[in-house]
Amino acid sequence: MFALIDCDNFFVSCERVFRPELENKPIIVLSSNDGCAISRSDEAKLLGIPMGAPLFEIRHLVKAYNVEVLSCNFELYGDMSRRIMNILQQECEKVEVYSVDEAFLEYDDTINWIAEGERLKKYLMKCVGIVTSIGFGTTKTLAKLASVQAKSSGSCCYLDGSSKYFDVLKAMPVGKIWGIGAKINKNMRQQGNYTAYDLLTADPKSIRKQYSIIVERIVYELNGRSCLPLTLIQDLKKSIQITRSFSSPVSDKDILKQAIARYGFRLAYKLRENLQKTKTLWVYGCNTKFDVADTVLHQRTIVLDEPTNNTATIIKYAQNAVEEFFDPKLNYSKIGIMALDLRDATIPQAQLMFEQKTSLKKDIDKVMDSLNKRFGLSTVRPLACGESVDWMNKRGNKTPEYTTNWHNLVHVKAK
Ligand SMILES: [Mg+2]
Incomplete structure (x- = not known):
């Protein structure tokens, strides 16, 4: 059984750990040079701020709803990510770090996924203060889809290719499937494959002919046939x-x-x-x-x-x-x-x-x-x-490097 752990609104969540007063408030984190929104709190998403929106286009929303706008603090996010992955590696034998805020874990099929998922969620919250969504599945593709479902339900989810979960897959747009990019999504929709269920029931061989062996593999994975093993050793970087x-x-x-x-x-x-x-x-x-x-x-x-x-x-x-x-x-x-x-x-x-x-x-x-x-x-x-960093990109609203710089340690005073 596979699990996918995904940190919710990761950059925003890292900021909130050190600024709890930002809890329940709309926040966005900007890309380098303070250009576009690259992470949004749920409150900011509800205001209709899209992912990647340039700041100048959403200034009216920022002003009207008092949105907290932060410059990116990659030193902080990188360090928080390292801490999370270290914890996961202590808690599970097989871990694949998939991205800065996502990891695949592999478990024995007999595991009680509800108990394990809830335990991990609580433990990560206690150790690093980050909210996570956890999806379990019989394949990596299903685990990733289950994590999408978990994000909206707020608790851990499980998916296998059996008819018991067809309703969930019927409600899941095909574009949400891991590996289905914008172009394939468009073609699929044109051909009437709108949901994960449509793709699950498609003929793998004709999908391979139309698209690629990679999409064919997705069909098998949706059916619960695992084709993508965990990558335990990261490939060395090529550049x-x-x-x-x-x-x-x-x-x-x-x-x-x-x-x-x-x-x-x-x-x-x-x-x-x-x-x-x-x-x-x-x-x-x-x-x-x-x-x-x-x-x-x-x-x-x-x-x-x-x-x-x-x-x-x-x-x-x-x-x-x-x-x-x-x-x-x-x-x-x-x-x-x-x-x-x-x-x-x-x-x-x-x-x-x-x-x-x-x-x-x-x-x-x-x-x-x-x-x-x-x-x-x-x-x-x-x-x-050189000394001066005036020429460097703008990060006008950057929070301190709380966890990687001694000078930025949080001060606590007892009254
Ligand atoms: Mg995430």
Whole structure:
């Protein structure tokens, strides 16, 4: 038996843990640069604020209903997610972390799913203060659908492919099924497959012909035949990208170099965290539409002699690339760096030249990582990253990093 644990309105819920006064109030969390609503409380959903709505389009609602508008605090959400997944891994032997706020669990078929679901919900609430919806099913697809049902019912739900649950599946739009994207949803509806039940009763072979083997698998899964096993070991990442838009266009080369150093610093940190090295870097920048007829992608690809995850090396190449493609006549709206051709850092490389120099660089990274892990990212960073962060994206209404920065600890006073 599978279970899908999904945190409700995750980013908003993380904010509420530290600001309980926001309970029962309409809240939205905005994307980076304070652009669009990416998480909404139930109260905000009821006001008709759609997912992804640009802030400027919903200003009237924000004002009229006193909606609390928060900038994204990814440091907080990432840390809360890590805590939740750690708890799940302690509570269940088989866990697949599916996304920042969702995980699949696998249980013995004999489990009392109601008792286990309620226990997990309560335990997560007690440990991290986050409300979750839990769905159980005989396949991953059914468990995911059951979690959708659980969200509206408020308690754990269960689905198998038997006729006992046909009513639930008849009420479930086909677009809610895991793996059915917008395009397939549209085609399905045109062909009269409106609900999960319609797809369950469709002929798998003709579905395969019309769509793909993936959709055929969904039909089997809806019928209770498990085709998607739990992925217990996450695939190593094939590429890592760090990119941000600027709060306003930048035409100063030094600022661009500071920005790319900052992203290179984060990239190197992520590579080391994943125990990976990169052999190829791709550095790019986009100018604003106002300079020339269209945006142009300025880019450089750097193939390194040796795979690396060293901060200083990555920053050096990234800054050189910016130096090369920088055009003083243009304003840049965005800059980014991507590590491609990733290698396993735990496999020893052929004997390196300049062994001593490399090991000193490694030591510096090690010290930086341990300090930054303990006191918050960017506590110690290379000088190349610069002091000022004016150019960084706007997060005007960001709450403190309560759980990842000692300076932001919540103060409690007894009266
Ligand atoms: Mg969720």
